[in-house]
Amino acid sequence: MSAVEGDSWRGLTLSQYFICLKGIIWREGLRFLHQRERFVSALVRPLVWLFIFAAGFRQVLGVSIIPPYETYVLYEVYITPGLMAMIQLFNGMQSSLTMVYDRETGGMRTLLVSPFPRWFLLSSKLLAGTIVSILQVYVYLAIAYFWDIEAPPIGYITVFPALLLSGFMLGSLGMLISSLIKQLENFSGVMNFVIFPMFFASSALYPLWRVKESSPFLYDVCELNPFTHATELIRFALYGKLEPTSLAIVLACTLVFLSGAIIAYDPARGILARRGAGTMRT
Amino acid sequence: MKDDVRGLTPALDIQGVSHRYGARKALDGVSFTVAPTSFTVLLGLNGAGKSTLFSLITRLYATRKGRIFIYGRDVAREPSAALGQLGIVFQSRALDADISVEQNLIYHAALHGLGRREALARAHAALGRVDLADRLHERVSKLSGGQMRRVEIARALLHRPRLLLLDEPTVGLDVKARAGILKHVRGLVAGERIGVLWATHLIDEAMPGDDVVILHRGRVLAHGPIHAVIAGNAEKDLAGAFRNLTHDSGSEDEGAAE
Numbered sequence: 001m002s003a004v005e006g007d008s009w010r011g012l013t014l015s016q017y018f019i020c021l022k023g024i025i026w027r028e029g030l031r032f033l034h035q036r037e038r039f040v041s042a043l044v045r046p047l048v049w050l051f052i053f054a055a056g057f058r059q060v061l062g063v064s065i066i067p068p069y070e071t072y073v074l075y076e077v078y079i080t081p082g083l084m085a086m087i088q089l090f091n092g093m094q095s096s097l098t099m100v101y102d103r104e105t106g107g108m109r110t111l112l113v114s115p116f117p118r119w120f121l122l123s124s125k126l127l128a129g130t131i132v133s134i135l136q137v138y139v140y141l142a143i144a145y146f147w148d149i150e151a152p153p154i155g156y157i158t159v160f161p162a163l164l165l166s167g168f169m170l171g172s173l174g175m176l177i178s179s180l181i182k183q184l185e186n187f188s189g190v191m192n193f194v195i196f197p198m199f200f201a202s203s204a205l206y207p208l209w210r211v212k213e214s215s216p217f218l219y220d221v222c223e224l225n226p227f228t229h230a231t232e233l234i235r236f237a238l239y240g241k242l243e244p245t246s247l248a249i250v251l252a253c254t255l256v257f258l259s260g261a262i263i264a265y266d267p268a269r270g271i272l273a274r275r276g277a278g279t280m281r282t
Numbered sequence: 283m284k285d286d287v288r289g290l291t292p293a294l295d296i297q298g299v300s301h302r303y304g305a306r307k308a309l310d311g312v313s314f315t316v317a318p319t320s321f322t323v324l325l326g327l328n329g330a331g332k333s334t335l336f337s338l339i340t341r342l343y344a345t346r347k348g349r350i351f352i353y354g355r356d357v358a359r360e361p362s363a364a365l366g367q368l369g370i371v372f373q374s375r376a377l378d379a380d381i382s383v384e385q386n387l388i389y390h391a392a393l394h395g396l397g398r399r400e401a402l403a404r405a406h407a408a409l410g411r412v413d414l415a416d417r418l419h420e421r422v423s424k425l426s427g428g429q430m431r432r433v434e435i436a437r438a439l440l441h442r443p444r445l446l447l448l449d450e451p452t453v454g455l456d457v458k459a460r461a462g463i464l465k466h467v468r469g470l471v472a473g474e475r476i477g478v479l480w481a482t483h484l485i486d487e488a489m490p491g492d493d494v495v496i497l498h499r500g501r502v503l504a505h506g507p508i509h510a511v512i513a514g515n516a517e518k519d520l521a522g523a524f525r526n527l528t529h530d531s532g533s534e535d536e537g538a539a540e
Binding site for chain 2: 009011012013016017019020022023024026027030031034035106107109110111112113114115116117121266267
């Protein structure tokens with residue numbers, strides 16, 4: 001449509017979309033750097049699992065040769081992809097927590113009154129969070145390298161797209177959950193009901209064939225858990241291989257969670273309007 | 283309204299807007315306009331529906347009943363064109379406390395598609411106007427409440443909107459900071475030729491020459507130039523008119539704005 005006389009609005013160009021995306025990523029990175037505790041705790045968590053839990057369980061759990069591994073691997077090596085996914089899971093939930101907090105303080109409003117379409121703003125925010133999580137994962141991999149957890153060199157590159165996808169999936173899940181939470185205080189409950197079940201009922205800590213031996217039902221639960229597939233996608237990618245089933249499931253889940261989040265934050269259909277006064281008015 | 287020349291199209295045009303939270307009706311058939319280059323005070327007690335109205339104007343919630351136009355652009359149908367001409371200062375602090383003033387402004391500029399160089403030039407100028415040019419690299423958490431508000435106003439104007447909304451911008455500020463902010467925003471109306479909608483529960487923030495919208499329990503009880511609203515109620519001042527109007531509407535909470 002043509003501009004009205006005296007109308008200062010000229011529409012948004014592609015390069016402005018790019019500026020906006022860049023700005024959102026830059027701000028997310030700045031915030032992360034300024035919150036040292038967050039960075040440290042994001043790193044300490046998987047390292048505690050690696051150094052203490054895995055060392056202790058090394059003797060208890062033998063891992064047989066299963067793809068993508070071609071030899072017997074140490075337990076530390078086995079749980080590394082799971083811990084990488086865990087970093088992303090925590091990161092996704094953390095940015096979701098930030099969104100609930102932002103909604104209460106006004107930061108979220110600043111984002112949402114931007115003239116860019118809402119789906120674009122939310123996706124940009126997700127991408128920003130995912131990039132931060134990937135940085136954490138690589139720092140973790142660097143430390144793990146000195147603990148003799150080495151992947152083939154090519155694996156450090158091929159794992160990148162896998163991390164991008166799994167980060168997006170877990171981030172959009174977090175965003176979807178954030179839209180369902182009315183207030184910040186309710187969040188710890190969700191952490192317990194989302195993070196722990198997702199992490200433990202997955203292939204992150206033990207191969208699923210072992211789970212099947214003890215409980216076929218639990219095995220089915222693990223197979224249905226998207227986190228299992230994020231872990232397996234990362235595990236295979238770290239060895240330069242592709243796990244098509246996991247790829248398909250992670251892709252599908254990303255689409256579902258992301259659409260859910262976009263609908264939830266849509267002013268016309270979302271829950272925000274119905275929630276109304278409680279959350280948005282401060 | 284599309285072919286209206288500038289000046290005739292209202293900066294903000296609210297037409298029959300209603301909104302409810304479940305059973306509670308927050309806004310009931312609200313209609314008023316804000317003229318370009320005007321200072322309009324949206325006066326109402328806490329809970330009158332001011333914040334709900336702002337949420338609808340900024341498209342945080344969809345307007346289910348009624349329509350809202352910003353310079354002739356329907357917020358529901360052309361959100362980008364409408365929001366692109368809107369600047370807003372929220373009641374709650376909406377700056378990132380952890381990062382610098384400059385970084386906050388660059389982020390905001392990016393959200394409006396303004397590149398870094400342009401953003402920096404504008405940020406310098408904007409902070410100069412609110413006497414904070416020397417605080418550009420300061421962390422936001424080091425600023426006082428009044429300074430934060432001034433940064434928020436500078437930020438809201440960075441993309442050169444032609445309509446500025448402020449939701450209770452002086453809450454929590456001392457008398458001096460409050461007067462400073464009011465003076466600054468009034469200056470913007472004259473200097474930058476923008477329309478301002480200033481929501482408050484403080485009657486003394488309105489001045490002769492302003493337009494006023496009195497919102498009470500989700501309804502507009504009066505709208506127009508202040509002197510007309512006062513005369514229409516046969517009162518001496520706005521406080522009298524406000525008491526008169528809200529009393530007639532059957533309000534029990536007599537603790538009128540002061």
